[in-house]
Amino acid sequence: METIALLGQGFAVALTPTNMALAIFGCFVGTIIGALPGIGPVNGVAILIPLAFSLGLEPVSALIMLSCIYYGCMYGGRISSIMLNIPGDEPAIMTTLDGYPMAQRGKAAEALAISALASFVGATFATVGLTLFAPLLAGAAIYFGPADYFALYVMAFATIGGITGVNPIKTLLAAMIGLMIASVGLDPATGTARFTFGSYHLYDGFNPIVAIVGLFAISEVLFYLETMHMSDGKMVPLGRAVPKLRDIAVGGWAHLRGSVIGFICGILPGAGASLGAFMSYVVEKRVSNKNGTFGHGDPKGIVAPEAGNNAASGGALIPMLTLGVPGSGTTAVMLALLISLNVQPGPLLFSREPEMVWGLIASLYIANVVLLIMNIPMVGLFTRMLAMPQWVLMPFVVMVSFLGIYSISNSSFDVLVMIGFGVLGFILRKLNISLVPVILGLLLGADMENNLRRALSISGGDPSILVASPIAIGLYLVTFAILAAAFYIAFNTRRAERKLGED
Amino acid sequence: MRKLTKLLSLGALALSLSVGSSAAEECIAPADPGGGWDFTCRTVGKLLYDLKLVENPVQITNMPGGVGAVAWANVASKRNDDGSLLVATSTVGITQIAQGRFPAGTDAMRWLAMLGTDVGVIVVPADSEFKTLKDLTDAMSEDPASVTAAGSSGAGGWDHIRLLMVAKAAGLSGDDYKGIRWVQFDGGSPAVTQMLGGQVDLVTTDLGEIAGFVESGDIRILAALSDERIPAFPDAPTAAEQGLDVTGYNWRGFYTGGDVSDEDYQRWVSTLNKLYDSKEWKAAAEGSGLVPVWRGGEEFEAYVLEQAAQMEEISRQIGVIK
Numbered sequence: 001m002e003t004i005a006l007l008g009q010g011f012a013v014a015l016t017p018t019n020m021a022l023a024i025f026g027c028f029v030g031t032i033i034g035a036l037p038g039i040g041p042v043n044g045v046a047i048l049i050p051l052a053f054s055l056g057l058e059p060v061s062a063l064i065m066l067s068c069i070y071y072g073c074m075y076g077g078r079i080s081s082i083m084l085n086i087p088g089d090e091p092a093i094m095t096t097l098d099g100y101p102m103a104q105r106g107k108a109a110e111a112l113a114i115s116a117l118a119s120f121v122g123a124t125f126a127t128v129g130l131t132l133f134a135p136l137l138a139g140a141a142i143y144f145g146p147a148d149y150f151a152l153y154v155m156a157f158a159t160i161g162g163i164t165g166v167n168p169i170k171t172l173l174a175a176m177i178g179l180m181i182a183s184v185g186l187d188p189a190t191g192t193a194r195f196t197f198g199s200y201h202l203y204d205g206f207n208p209i210v211a212i213v214g215l216f217a218i219s220e221v222l223f224y225l226e227t228m229h230m231s232d233g234k235m236v237p238l239g240r241a242v243p244k245l246r247d248i249a250v251g252g253w254a255h256l257r258g259s260v261i262g263f264i265c266g267i268l269p270g271a272g273a274s275l276g277a278f279m280s281y282v283v284e285k286r287v288s289n290k291n292g293t294f295g296h297g298d299p300k301g302i303v304a305p306e307a308g309n310n311a312a313s314g315g316a317l318i319p320m321l322t323l324g325v326p327g328s329g330t331t332a333v334m335l336a337l338l339i340s341l342n343v344q345p346g347p348l349l350f351s352r353e354p355e356m357v358w359g360l361i362a363s364l365y366i367a368n369v370v371l372l373i374m375n376i377p378m379v380g381l382f383t384r385m386l387a388m389p390q391w392v393l394m395p396f397v398v399m400v401s402f403l404g405i406y407s408i409s410n411s412s413f414d415v416l417v418m419i420g421f422g423v424l425g426f427i428l429r430k431l432n433i434s435l436v437p438v439i440l441g442l443l444l445g446a447d448m449e450n451n452l453r454r455a456l457s458i459s460g461g462d463p464s465i466l467v468a469s470p471i472a473i474g475l476y477l478v479t480f481a482i483l484a485a486a487f488y489i490a491f492n493t494r495r496a497e498r499k500l501g502e503d
Numbered sequence: 504m505r506k507l508t509k510l511l512s513l514g515a516l517a518l519s520l521s522v523g524s525s526a527a528e529e530c531i532a533p534a535d536p537g538g539g540w541d542f543t544c545r546t547v548g549k550l551l552y553d554l555k556l557v558e559n560p561v562q563i564t565n566m567p568g569g570v571g572a573v574a575w576a577n578v579a580s581k582r583n584d585d586g587s588l589l590v591a592t593s594t595v596g597i598t599q600i601a602q603g604r605f606p607a608g609t610d611a612m613r614w615l616a617m618l619g620t621d622v623g624v625i626v627v628p629a630d631s632e633f634k635t636l637k638d639l640t641d642a643m644s645e646d647p648a649s650v651t652a653a654g655s656s657g658a659g660g661w662d663h664i665r666l667l668m669v670a671k672a673a674g675l676s677g678d679d680y681k682g683i684r685w686v687q688f689d690g691g692s693p694a695v696t697q698m699l700g701g702q703v704d705l706v707t708t709d710l711g712e713i714a715g716f717v718e719s720g721d722i723r724i725l726a727a728l729s730d731e732r733i734p735a736f737p738d739a740p741t742a743a744e745q746g747l748d749v750t751g752y753n754w755r756g757f758y759t760g761g762d763v764s765d766e767d768y769q770r771w772v773s774t775l776n777k778l779y780d781s782k783e784w785k786a787a788a789e790g791s792g793l794v795p796v797w798r799g800g801e802e803f804e805a806y807v808l809e810q811a812a813q814m815e816e817i818s819r820q821i822g823v824i825k
Binding site: 142143144186191193200347408453454460 | 535565568570572573688693
């Protein structure tokens, strides 16, 4: 009952004209960014964070805009998967498997509509889950001591290393680079300066937002300068503009299965939407693929991963808001934004800033409706945007990045740091090293270290405190289970591939 | 609102460019917008102009970095004789200077005044076995390692040193200080939350941020580290009442360049004194959880030097500085 009252207050915040306008703007821009191949949700949110600063938005408005961009990206990612067979972002990879074949059969509009509906169901399911579970988890988080937080961070690193990495060694390397960058600055426990080389500018360490905008936005521009050409995917014709309702409502229970699996994957720290889409597709294939239609344009093969990745992106907000541990790369970026807006996520956020939390949740409900409307009747507009050359986009990225970073604290040093991180990001991407673990390391490294040291100061240096509480033990067990499952899946996939090769 | 101020400041910038620079007063907040020093600059700057104590609107400049060291170095090297300049600081800044983390010592700048203060408190959970400050210091004397304390600063930070000043007054020595377990959290509220979760025994920090927990009855103030009882919590005894004469203010005030003329220095002190006497300042201070306290001019300078010396001694004893 209390939740409903709080949600009502949230709607009061979300429905102010400014916040509504920002939400709709976020949905629109997010869908475009999601649809453009290559620019995924992490990049999208990273590129637009400076906008929040240069507009001087209130924290709650900034968060609403970026969350709507985030949701919009997840909706938009499917468009180029279906139209071009190129995933707009990583989580949309699974959608290409059945989406593109269906479009090739002349049912592109139906595929887009089916996937829009699935996105809506998944995202709404996750938002309801967020409404119900987040306050519970926030309440339970009071019992988390430093040792338990440390276990949680171990889990975040283990899951992101075990799952998102195609190459685990490179993922590990990326996380290490992030952790190293995080150790620059004054050590909070003793006030000792580390790796500052005598420069007072480095005493406060690197602002994660500056690093993120450099790593993602600036490196994107550098990448573009190098390649200078558009993706050469072949676009299929859209077909009938507004499909019939009968053709859309084919997903059935696949909606719900995808949503539940995706939501659970989203809550796990570090796992995120790609895993949600992957697991949903695999499970749906087991359940529904009776006639061998999967992979040849089966609508359920579109519904499951789309419901899954959208549910996961909502689920990923739960650990970010309640524990301050992001569930995905994009929520990691949003966490950095919150911190630089002087909002400390964690169990206290719900009691201290109810307006912000519930305003955000309410705006996500609104975003879902807006996105559904944008993505069924207006989908033709977005497909046409796929033909937009990237040179139109890049000058804006550069302008917004420089303006936004400078306006955080009027520091030209920050701008230099951003450019430095841009070059670093470019090099890492050239080496096929994922940037998300770098961000996770940078963002969580300091907290992970601080909690380890807090735990050890409490125990007077006795390491057994790390495994003394039931919460910590439980988290380590879950970490172990996730790692074991990841190895099992990797092993099986490899065996399946080998078998395919033999055939 | 921030958008509006941004627009206005842009307008002001354009205006000052076209008119030519006039000697407007400027306040440097050595931190990002939104923090305590930024608040000090913005509140004081606005009131100075609203109350017509200065002719032009006070320009606010954010110069973050090195817990104030970047601004300090900038003033020392470029604006050491600029009589129109205020720089916000607080006890936290003095701690940094006392521990040698700034490019020069306290005597490099001229200390103008403090206008208000946050009061340090020692708090325990409502059901703690420590009923009085003496219960706590007795336990610490018997076995320093039996007590786990926490606060919002690291070892050797102001929250830690305030607690050790109490320990010192109770007769503990340098070696005992190192025995008391100290845990740093990112703010007073997280520290109190962890204390309520049973992770630590007590918290020493500013009252402002954690007053809500006292009002709700979750925690008790074992001792207020102030000269007099805190108006909002008249039932909470001071440390001095319990026989340990220790105060632990986290004051908010200003310094200016070391080569500023005596005339400009005195003008600032008297301007700030007028501001302090206004009811507008009292309201603004209390609205943000500060207790208005005045120390100005030479009295303030002596106070800063003494505080820095005290901090340096304790820091040396606990090995934070060599």
